[in-house]
Amino acid sequence: MFTFSLRNSRYQLLKAFIIWFLLFSLLLRIIFFIWHFNDVSKTFNNLMLTFGLGFVFDVGVISMITLPLVIYIAIFPNKWIGKLLDKILIFFFTSLTLFILVFTFLAEITFWEEFKNRFNFIAVDYLIYTFEVIANIQESYNLTLLIAIVVIITLAILYIFIKKKVFTKTFKYSTDLKTRALVLSTFIFIIYIYIKFIPNNLAEATGNRYNDEISKAGIYSFFAAFRNNQMKYEKFYTSIDNKKAFEIIRKKLSEPNSKFDTLQSPIHRFIAKNDTISPQKKNVVFILVESLSASFLKKHGNQEKITPFLDSLTQNAVYFDNLYATGTRTVRGMEAVTLCIPPTPGQSIVKRPENHNLFTIASVFKSKGYQNNFFYGGDGYFDNMNSFFGGNGFYIYDRGRGSILNDDIKTTRHNINDNEVTFENAWGICDEDIYNKMLTVADQQYAEQKMFFNFIMTTSNHRPYTYPENKIDIPSGTGRSGAVKYTDYALHQFFKKAKEKTWYKETVFVIIADHCASSAGKNEIDIINYHIPAFIINASEIENQIISKQCSQIDLFPTLFGVLNWDYESNFYGKNVLEKSFEERVLLGTYRKLTLMKGNKAFILSDQKRQTFNIWDQNTNNLKEIPIDNTFKEEAISWYQTADYLFTHKLLK
Structure with missing residues (x-):
């Protein structure tokens, strides 16, 4: 000009x-x-x-x-x-x-x-x-x-x-x-x-x-x-009347063994146990693995032989063959497994204000007399993890550097000491070290006759992809394949040690990825990059099997509670996949796009109140837009609108 x-x-x-x-x-x-x-x-x-x-x-x-x-x-x-x-x-x-x-x-x-x-x-x-x-x-x-x-x-x-x-x-x-x-x-x-x-x-x-x-x-x-890091659903997305949305969701959440009590929240209900089977009270060790795509496993076509232990578990555990992450970040995975809730737009609830004293899986474990513990190899200040877990009933074990915490969290936080560390990088100690720390704490808890729910977040499968030398045949720091193989190796070593423990036979182990190693593609939602593996191991209550039902991260713990035959209160959107009444569906998204997928049909809600209905071709990973089905549209809206409503109106407390 x-x-x-x-x-x-x-x-x-x-x-x-x-x-x-x-x-x-x-x-x-x-x-x-x-x-x-x-x-x-x-x-x-x-x-x-x-x-x-x-x-x-x-x-x-x-x-x-x-x-x-x-x-x-x-x-x-x-x-x-x-x-x-x-x-x-x-x-x-x-x-x-x-x-x-x-x-x-x-x-x-x-x-x-x-x-x-x-x-x-x-x-x-x-x-x-x-x-x-x-x-x-x-x-x-x-x-x-x-x-x-x-x-x-x-x-x-x-x-x-x-x-x-x-x-x-x-x-x-x-x-x-x-x-x-x-x-x-x-x-x-x-x-x-x-x-x-x-x-x-x-x-x-x-x-x-x-x-x-x-x-x-x-x-x-x-x-x-x-x-726009935090987004109000009704301002940015297509919505329907709240009463109608909750009616749709209650129908989707209803089960033969559940009874709604909507005085506390519109989806609050009691899940009854099977009276013909004795409920089981076992320790639970839960491992949330960093960036573990299903595509790394041999069962899903990988020929690199980088997950031999996990490959063996697909035949020697309850393996979820068709399960999808809700998001693309660790905090989304944490949100999904702890709150059993669809991803709300904007920031994960793990990082939001007013996220203490929520109804989580820890609430269920605590009601059964368990002690809840969260293990992280880095500083739990990162991504607000210490505040979220400490504020929701977990004892914290992390590699803290003296970060400031709320007074109620300080009393429940334990540092991982230098003499417990053999290898450390930018994100924290190696997986073997965090597993060894958990084993030590579990021994103490067992000696004190405490039932424990131990939640471990791993870090090794993350750039810069460094890990202890001479553990696997891929040199440290050379790329993702080496980090995945070390992750698998560390899990194998952990189970070898765990099997020597007196408490092993009384413990169920659960493994799932937080998200895939990559989420990007040419589609607005790249669905194939949400496919993750999940396992329930050492559960004598159920035969080892492959579950091929299409399901979500949010269904993992409701399924575990069903396996253990627990009765419990629930504010969860997740359901027991093993129930005959389970309706297959997947809920996933980015921080702006929210998706309901059923079979090969995916309805994508975008901000600016836009939406598309698509057919997903799994072989080519392409989305092809088709005319909108209004019933499908209202269901998709209802999952996300009600989830956002419950959190913003403090009904998840």
Whole structure:
């Protein structure tokens, strides 16, 4: 707009800065496009949308980034232009901003490598936990080389600016008040338009998730996620009358052995035991395994032989063959198994305020006289785990660094000491160490005649994929396959040791993944990347078998309680998969998209009150949109609307 009239002016630096940013943003977009060339849509319309919308978002980002420079030029007196103060301020802040932006571009590449997304709510969350994130970066990448590359690129850009006499002209020319006011008001107006009228999801226009993500701008996406990290269902999603929604859900949750008591909450009910069979009271060890996709197992087509122990369990345990995670992050898995609830939009309940004293699986175990314990190899401050578990009846065993906790949680927290650690990386101690800690505590509990429910969260199957040397035949730190194989190895060693314990025969073991190793694909919901393995082991009450019913993480503990033949109160959305009345369905989503899948039909609810109904082809992992079935639509809405209602109205307490 100002190129011709401002060619030889104080705004030469502004023009040069905008040009380099737009070129670098385009280059990054091209890199991502080539990276996923086989996955992106290459039709003319979608190419125009991908790069055209990308340009739109880039203009918004650079307008916001350069606003301080525009303000500076607008208010800086003409008589001081080119003086030492002017040169110091402009050189320093130009160099600093260039360095930060170049670093951000490279960070986007590493983030894309891990998540196949532009910066999103995960990046927002990670910004809070700087210790783990910085340590992970240091262990995963050559940070010295990375910084050196950023410095070299920054200096190269500055050199080009100098050669093009950008700084010389910036320090030479003065600017009249009218021009300064016009430029400043134009930038403010542009920024207002973006903030008010251009949401980040405007980029989701092609129907191909890779194209949509490529068209976004990382910085714009980051701040959009920061603003929308918590979302009220009825504001963002299609809804129906609450009374009707709860009527639908009560029908879906009803079972021959359950009786509703809606005085406490609309879904509160009593689950009765089978009077012809004696209830069993056994210790329970529950292992939530980091990033364990079903696709790693031989049964699901993997030929790498990286899960020999888990492969054996598919024949020597109760194995859930067709079970899906509710989300793509650890806190979603924790939410699903502890609250047995569909994923609510925005943040996981694990990370939200007002999440103490909820009705969880710990409530059921406590009512049966169990002591609940949570074991985590890192600092449980991460992802708000200590607050959530400590505030919901668990004793905490973690590798804390003195994080501040609520007074009621401090009394239930136990540190894992240095002499109990043989290997540690950015995310915590290795799986063998956390299992050994659990075994020690279980021995103490058994000696004190305490029934225990021990919840273990593993960490080894996570970038930087490092683990103790000489345990498996894949060197540490070489990639995901090695981390998976070590995870399997550590589980095998744990069971060898557990079988030597007196309490083993009185203990049921449950294993499930928190989420898959990858969740990204070309579809808005990549369903195949929610398929996870789950096992119930050493349960003499039921024959070892493969359960092929389509089900969810939220069904795991209601099924276990059924196996043990417990009567208990329930506020859970999960049901006993083994009951004949169980209706197969899956509930899964991202922090913005919520899905009900039944068979091969998937109804996807999106923010902005949009929805699609699809047929899922499991062989190709493609979603094909079909006309909406209103009955299916109302059921999908009801699962998520009621779950959000119960939490926000404090009816899960």
